Every structure is written in C-alpha cells, then in structure tokens.
Amino acid sequence: DAGVTQSPTHLIKTRGQQVTLRCSPKSGHDTVSWYQQALGQGPQFIFQYYEEEERQRGNFPDRFSGHQFPNYSSELNVNALLLGDSALYLCASSLLDRSSYEQYFGPGTRLTVT
Amino acid sequence: SQQGEEDPQALSIQEGENATMNCSYKTSINNLQWYRQNSGRGLVHLILIRSNEREKHSGRLRVTLDTSKKSSSLLITASRAADTASYFCATYNSGGSNYKLTFGKGTLLTVNP
Numbered sequence: 017d018a019g020v021t022q023s024p025t026h027l028i029k030t031r032g033q034q035v036t037l038r039c040s041p042k043s044g045h046d047t048v049s050w051y052q053q054a055l056g057q058g059p060q061f062i063f064q065y066y067e068e069e070e071r072q073r074g075n076f077p078d079r080f081s082g083h084q085f086p087n088y089s090s091e092l093n094v095n096a097l098l099l100g101d102s103a104l105y106l107c108a109s110s111l112l113d114r115s116s117y118e119q120y121f122g123p124g125t126r127l128t129v130t
Numbered sequence: 131s132q133q134g135e136e137d138p139q140a141l142s143i144q145e146g147e148n149a150t151m152n153c154s155y156k157t158s159i160n161n162l163q164w165y166r167q168n169s170g171r172g173l174v175h176l177i178l179i180r181s182n183e184r185e186k187h188s189g190r191l192r193v194t195l196d197t198s199k200k201s202s203s204l205l206i207t208a209s210r211a212a213d214t215a216s217y218f219c220a221t222y223n224s225g226g227s228n229y230k231l232t233f234g235k236g237t238l239l240t241v242n243p
Binding site: 020049051055056057058059060061064071072074104106108117118119120121122123124126 | 161163165170171172173174175178218220222228229230231232233234235236
C-alpha cells in the first residue's frame, strides 16, 4: 500500500517565478493538507482540500493556491516566488472523518528560491 | 503562527538514557500529537493523546497531558541512536471549522552511541 507521495523531491527556482508541487494521497484517503516548514521551524498549515474544495486556509497570501483533483491528488501552486518561500513543503492525507487524529505525511518537496 | 513551544530546543544524551521533551500550547485542544522527523524529511506520527486523557503509553514512549497547565511531555525510555531526530508536538484545536494541526518548533534529539 503506497503511502503519501510528493514530487518533485527538490526544486530550485528564481525569485518571481512560479512553481507547482504535487501530492498523491495514501490509498483510500480523500482529504489533503499542505504545510510549509521553514528551516529550524515547525510545519505551518497552508490549506486543506476535500471534495476538490478548499476547506480551510492558514495565514498565507493569495500567491499560494491549490487544487484537488477527482482522484484526490492535489497540487500546490506558488506565484511570484520570494526568497522567503524557500522551505520544505509537506503534504498530509487523511480520511475526512479521521483527519483530527490520523494524518499521514509525505516526504516533502524542498524548494529553494534564489 | 506556532501554537506550541517545545522545550528544550536541543537535547543530547547517551544511548540507553531516557529523553524527556516538553510542549506547551495556548488554546483549548481536542487532542495533542507527537511526530518525529528525520533529517528534514517527512513527519512520522508517534502517539496521540486526547484532551480527556492524562497519560498514554506506546512501546518505549510515554506521553502525559496536563490541560490545566496546557502542557505535555514525551518520554522516550532506553534511547537508541536511531531515535536521533527532531520531535514536534502538534495540537488539534476543538470547535468551529478548524481542521488543521498546529505545530511547535520542535526539539532536536541527538542520541550518542
């Protein structure tokens, strides 16, 4: 049973560019959450998707947007990249009615903005 | 914003010793969870304790929760070099349309062989 997968593993972008990160949830899961983890910090919630709708959003600017597809996979898009967007981006999946206590995290995508 | 603060920020012990990490949080919670992260990779769920529980065990892990003090502790007994990692507490807050985990800044544990 495949767990949560994320692609790419690493990414280097230039300021002002746009980036798309991808996540495939654990088999059977229907809810996907995205977190940003800066170096030396804990993960911070970006948003959560269920049934292709954004269910909750954290304190991130509109440059951060997402999408969930009918197969429950998800994308995180960041526009107009800033140096401060350099971080590890983590995707977590869960079942809707178990998301309060059972979230599975992927290995993350490390984004470097130069 | 970070909900909790782990203490200490870094901890170095010898193999076989016990490691204790503490976490404080600010708001009412539904549950508190501890995660491990190896070398900046994905998070692994270790243990969950609900707000109406005071102590929970899982293998070499023992978690306590004091809701009156808004604090939790994670004890790892008989530590091994493989326990070297960052440990994060995360709270799931009760009420409203809140569905997120709120993480602390973590404790970096180094277990020396």
